Amino acid sequence: MKQFISFVRKEFYHVLRxxxxxxxxxxxxxxxxxxxxxxLTNEVKDSEILVVDYAKDNASQQILTHxxxxxxxxxxxxxxxxxxxxxxxxxxxIKAVVVIPVNxxxxxxxxxxxxxxxxxxxxxxxxxxxxxxxxxxxxxxYQNQINENLEIPxxxxxxxxxxxxxxxxxxxxxxxxxxxLVLMLVSVMxxxxxxxxxKETGTMEILLVSPFKPVLVxxxxxFPYLILxxxxxxxxxxxxxxxxxxxxxxxxxxxxAESTLFIITCLALGIFISIKTDSQQFxxxxxxxxxxxxxxxxxxxxxxxxxxxxxxxxxxxxxPSKWYYIIVKSIMIKGLxxxxxxxxTLILLGMTLFLLAISLKNFKIRLx
Amino acid sequence: xxxxxxxxxxxxxxxxxxDFIATNEITFEVNKGEIFGFLGANGAGKTTAMRMLCGLSTxxxxxxxxxxxxxxxxTEQIKRNIGYMSQKFSLYENLTVKENIEFFGGIYxxxxxxxxxxxxxxxxxxxxxxxxxxxxxxxPLGWKQKLSFSVAILHEPKIVFLDEPxxxxxxxxxxxxxxxxxxxxxxxxxxxxxxxxxxxxxxxNRISIMVDGRIEVLDSPTNLKRSFGVSSMDEVFYQLxxxxxxxx
Numbered sequence: 001m002k003q004f005i006s007f008v009r010k011e012f013y014h015v016l017r018x019x020x021x022x023x024x025x026x027x028x029x030x031x032x033x034x035x036x037x038x039x040l041t042n043e044v045k046d047s048e049i050l051v052v053d054y055a056k057d058n059a060s061q062q063i064l065t066h067x068x069x070x071x072x073x074x075x076x077x078x079x080x081x082x083x084x085x086x087x088x089x090x091x092x093x094i095k096a097v098v099v100i101p102v103n104x105x106x107x108x109x110x111x112x113x114x115x116x117x118x119x120x121x122x123x124x125x126x127x128x129x130x131x132x133x134x135x136x137x138x139x140x141x142y143q144n145q146i147n148e149n150l151e152i153p154x155x156x157x158x159x160x161x162x163x164x165x166x167x168x169x170x171x172x173x174x175x176x177x178x179x180x181l182v183l184m185l186v187s188v189m190x191x192x193x194x195x196x197x198x199k200e201t202g203t204m205e206i207l208l209v210s211p212f213k214p215v216l217v218x219x220x221x222x223f224p225y226l227i228l229x230x231x232x233x234x235x236x237x238x239x240x241x242x243x244x245x246x247x248x249x250x251x252x253x254x255x256x257a258e259s260t261l262f263i264i265t266c267l268a269l270g271i272f273i274s275i276k277t278d279s280q281q282f283x284x285x286x287x288x289x290x291x292x293x294x295x296x297x298x299x300x301x302x303x304x305x306x307x308x309x310x311x312x313x314x315x316x317x318x319x320p321s322k323w324y325y326i327i328v329k330s331i332m333i334k335g336l337x338x339x340x341x342x343x344x345t346l347i348l349l350g351m352t353l354f355l356l357a358i359s360l361k362n363f364k365i366r367l368x
Numbered sequence: 369x370x371x372x373x374x375x376x377x378x379x380x381x382x383x384x385x386x387d388f389i390a391t392n393e394i395t396f397e398v399n400k401g402e403i404f405g406f407l408g409a410n411g412a413g414k415t416t417a418m419r420m421l422c423g424l425s426t427x428x429x430x431x432x433x434x435x436x437x438x439x440x441x442x443t444e445q446i447k448r449n450i451g452y453m454s455q456k457f458s459l460y461e462n463l464t465v466k467e468n469i470e471f472f473g474g475i476y477x478x479x480x481x482x483x484x485x486x487x488x489x490x491x492x493x494x495x496x497x498x499x500x501x502x503x504x505x506x507x508p509l510g511w512k513q514k515l516s517f518s519v520a521i522l523h524e525p526k527i528v529f530l531d532e533p534x535x536x537x538x539x540x541x542x543x544x545x546x547x548x549x550x551x552x553x554x555x556x557x558x559x560x561x562x563x564x565x566x567x568x569x570x571x572x573n574r575i576s577i578m579v580d581g582r583i584e585v586l587d588s589p590t591n592l593k594r595s596f597g598v599s600s601m602d603e604v605f606y607q608l609x610x611x612x613x614x615x616x
Contacts, residue, residue: 006474010463017462017503202456209422209452209529211444212475 003212007220014194015224021190029182029232033239036174047095047131049073050088052080055104059146063116063156066138067098073134089121096120096131113155122162132160175240176328177301179259180321182236183229184295187263189287191225191270196283199274218363222267229263230256249335255328258341261348262324268355269320275362295321323348373400375527375558376421381430381439383416390416392581393430400526403549403559405569408578409609414562415531417578421560422529423447435526448476451520451528451557455535459516461505465496468504469519476523490518510541514548521552528552530561534568546571566601577605579612 015021049067053060068075075098080088088094099117101107107114118135120128136158147153195218198204207217233256240246248255269291277283296302298316305316316322323344330336338345376398383391391413398404408414419425421434423443432439435449459468466487473483491497494514504512513533521528530549534542546568553559561572569575569589576586585592585608589601596604 003475003477006471009474010460010467010471013463013467014460201461202454202458203460205424205454205456206452206458206472207475208424209447209450210472210475211447211477 004216004220007212007217008223011194011221011224015228025186025190025228025232026235028185029178029236030239032178032182033175033236033244036178047073047127049075049131049135050080050085050094050097051075051077052085052097052099053077054102055100057105059105059108059114060100063100063139063142064098066142067135070134070138072131085119089119094121095127096135098135108154108156112153113157115157115159117159117161119161128162132162136160174301175236175244175246176325176332177299179233179236179328180262180299180301180325181292181295182232183259183263183324184266184291184321185287186232187225187229187266188270188273188291189284190228191222191267192273192277192283192287193280194225195221195271195274196277196280199278200280214363215360218271218359222271225267225270226260226263229266230260233259233263246332248332250331250337254338255331258324258327258331258345258348261345261352262320262327265320265324265348265352265355268352268359272355272359272362275359294319298322299325301325320348320351323351374398375400375435376404376560377431377433378421379431381417381420381432382428383413383420383425384428389581391420394578394581394583396576396583396586398527398558398560400558401553401556402574403553403561403572405572405575406560406562406578407569407575407605408562409612412578412612413581414578418529418531418560418562422450422452449526451523451525453516453520453528453530453533455532457509457512457516459504459512459519462503464501464503465491465507465515466500468515469522472519473522478523486522490522494518510537510544513537513541514545517545517548517552521557525557527558527560530559532562532564534563534565539567542568566605569601569605575601577608579608584608 015025051064051067053064064075064077067073078088085097085099088097097117097119099119101115101117104114104116116139118132120132122128139156139158143154143156195204198207198221204217208214237248237252237255241248270287273283273286273290277286298305298312298319299321300316301321305313305322308316327341327344327348330341374397376396378394378396380393380395381391382389382393394413394417406414406418416425420427420439421432423434423439423446427439434446437443437445437449439446460471463471469487469490470483473486478486487500491500494511496511496515499507499511504515507515517528517530517533520530534545537545542565549559549561549571561568563569572589574586574588575592576583578584585604587595592604593599593601596607598604598607
């Protein structure tokens with residue numbers, strides 16, 4: 001145990017003294033979260049919105065003025081039928097359509113309730129979400145404004161429709177995706193590089209000649225990255241809750257437990273790569289090409305898996321981050337518990353055990 | 369130097385990689401406290417032999433015992449009783465002198481108390497006291513090497529294996545390095561050293577020269593020069609190495 005602690009302490013010195021490592025470790029997650037967070041916000045600026053105003057009354061005019069005043073939207077007006085609205089979407093220029101029904105003002109005055117229809121192009125899910133959120137906020141603001149001095153409040157009910165991808169499958173939050181990405185990068189690449197570095201500098205030989213057990217060398221090298229990755233998870237969650245207003249709906253301890261499992265999967269992968277390679281550059285290349293790209297492509301984070309051809313869908317099942325992404329999304333966004341996630345967890349666990357087993361087997365062979 | 373006790377005993381030790389015989393039935397013994405030079409051209413099989421003796425590689429056939437422990441079955445005990453310094457510089461450059469000593473002390477299972485006294489002793493001996501908190505990477509190569517050797521014998525091993533320890537070091541520093549080796553040998557630590565420098569070969573009590581996986585000669589430098597009828601170890605080495613069939 002004393003040996004193990006000496007080793008782990010040494011490993012922390014390495015990490016803390018290497019500025020580049022530190023930058024990748026902690027700068028990258030923060031940069032990614034902020035980048036993804038605010039890049040998406042920017043996209044909504046000046047979005048082209050089509051307004052179909054059937055009512056053409058006082059209330060509808062005021063709402064439209066509000067929307068037009070916002071810096072997020074550029075509006076154009078047209079009188080179209082439902083069918084024509086659909087075809088304008090297909091042209092692709094219009095991001096959303098606001099439909100104000102006939103008798104809007106009257107409904108509002110007489111029954112205190114009026115509907116307004118918001119239709120968004122959900123092929124770009126994040127943008128669609130953002131636009132709908134902004135539009136709803138503007139409408140709500142107007143509603144509060146007219147309600148200020150009233151006893152019986154008016155209610156404007158936005159009826160929202162997402163075209164093309166009604167269930168918004170694939171990603172309301174990019175945070176789970178970034179988490180999978182960052183953990184993959186930190187745990188796989190960093191572990192692989194740090195072990196291979198010892199091989200390159202010749203210190204690995206010294207360690208193998210020492211009475212410190214070879215298997216322990218590997219575990220001691222991986223251990224600090226488990227801690228660092230957990231710190232990263234914490235940082236990402238804090239950022240997402242406090243900076244991006246994306247709360248964790250489900251259980252936080254469960255989220256951490258699942259993250260720990262995924263980190264161990266990644267560490268096992270990193271160890272496996274480090275056993276198979278002899279230079280830091282090669283280890284990095286393999287980690288990037290072999291791990292990062294599949295994570296981006298097959299986790300469902302950037303591209304919906306449902307839309308992929310069948311062979312690619314099958315391949316996606318072999319990517320650990322896909323399962324982790326599903327787990328995190330379910331916990332963070334849907335608030336699901338372990339009972340609905342045991343299958344994904346089991347798959348991840350199986351992958352981890354498999355990777356650890358082949359790593360240890362290969363490691364022994366190398367020593368002969 | 370021979371005090372009777374044999375710390376390395378090799379009997380027809382062989383390592384094959386497929387058809388290639390890297391080390392071919394080498395047989396020799398090394399006494400306690402001896403400085404044993406293990407010479408040979410590149411590719412002669414020195415490193416393979418040394419790896420077997422350190423318990424890093426399992427022999428294909430033959431017998432060997434290190435500090436009384438068998439190389440096949442007791443590698444754990446062997447590792448506890450040997451020190452090792454490789455030709456690549458083997459300390460951590462981004463750790464300080466003190467942290468390196470603490471780390472290696474730690475993995476050899478020394479107690480904190482032991483590490484503290486050892487560190488003190490070592491820094492004094494090397495005159496590195498004022499550099500204790502400096503990163504090893506910032507030290508000159510000669511000092512690194514001396515430090516590396518001192519760390520290799522930190523846990524008082526019975527035998528220390530040095531694989532071309534003085535590569536790239538100037539003659540003066542090399543001389544100082546050898547002073548450390550003599551000191552260690554006097555304390556009873558057996559030195560097993562490979563080198564390409566023939567002046568260093570002269571410092572050894574006995575040397576063996578490997579050619580094509582076999583030990584061709586084994587004797588004291590003086591006897592070797594006499595039997596080859598030459599005046600320097602360089603010439604002895606040339607005559608043997610010329611007969612080699614294997615290249616690099």
